[in-house]
Amino acid sequence: MNSLSVPMSRRDQILISIFIATYFFCVGINICGNCPLKTYVRQFTQSIELFCGIEQSWNMFCPNPRDYSFHPYAIITFQDGSTALYEFPRPDKMNQLEETLRERVRKAFYDNMPWDDYSVFRPTLARHIARCFANPKNPPTQVSMCYNGYRVTLMENKMVPYGRPMRGAERKTFFVYQVSPEDFK
Numbered sequence: 001m002n003s004l005s006v007p008m009s010r011r012d013q014i015l016i017s018i019f020i021a022t023y024f025f026c027v028g029i030n031i032c033g034n035c036p037l038k039t040y041v042r043q044f045t046q047s048i049e050l051f052c053g054i055e056q057s058w059n060m061f062c063p064n065p066r067d068y069s070f071h072p073y074a075i076i077t078f079q080d081g082s083t084a085l086y087e088f089p090r091p092d093k094m095n096q097l098e099e100t101l102r103e104r105v106r107k108a109f110y111d112n113m114p115w116d117d118y119s120v121f122r123p124t125l126a127r128h129i130a131r132c133f134a135n136p137k138n139p140p141t142q143v144s145m146c147y148n149g150y151r152v153t154l155m156e157n158k159m160v161p162y163g164r165p166m167r168g169a170e171r172k173t174f175f176v177y178q179v180s181p182e183d184f185k
Contacts, residue, residue: 023052046117070149072109074126076133077142086129114147114174126177134184145175 008016026045032038042049074086088109091099099106112118113125126143133140148171 022048026052042117068149068151070110070114070147072114072145072147074129075144075146076129076140077144078133078135078138079141080138082138084133086132113145119175122175123177126175127179127183130177130179130183139181139184140179142179143177144173145177146171146173 026049029038029041029045030049071090072088074088076084076086078084089102089105091102091106094102113122122145126145129143130140150170
């Protein structure tokens with residue numbers, strides 16, 4: 001008898017059905033608008049969503065699109081007290097080809113990093129930035145992630161010239177990481 005013709009056990013059928021139902025439940029929660037139910041359920045399902053790659057932000061297509069335009073950056077503080085500025089990739093400073101090729105990077109820095117849902121990734125990014133600025137004579141001691149921005153309703157009166165830094169009406173430091181010597185190993 002061919003092993004492919006063996007019927008699936010009842011236990012396997014139930015496990016596969018539970019997996020499929022859980023998957024569609026997570027997708028369904030992801031596509032609904034921001035509401036108390038979604039906030040409550042996502043605390044349990046977010047790790048599953050990230051593992052399966054089904055997390056998604058539908059803000060652009062929903063009745064409440066993002067009302068904030070911002071520009072993220074990092075300030076690196078060194079042992080001697082000096083600072084450096086790291087500017088995350090800015091689409092407005094790229095040509096069309098570069099912007100298209102770096103869209104995934106833009107999504108990570110602009111759509112995910114500043115918001116609390118993705119705060120688990122901030123220490124890893126801060127360590128990466130600290131390593132990029134590593135100097136044995138004057139090592140980084142702190143990485144602060146910040147952004148400047150405007151409420152979209154205010155932008156009509158305060159347009160940002162193309163390719164210039166966005167000096168927003170609002171400045172926010174959303175994460176501070178204290179660099180340790182182990183981060184450079």
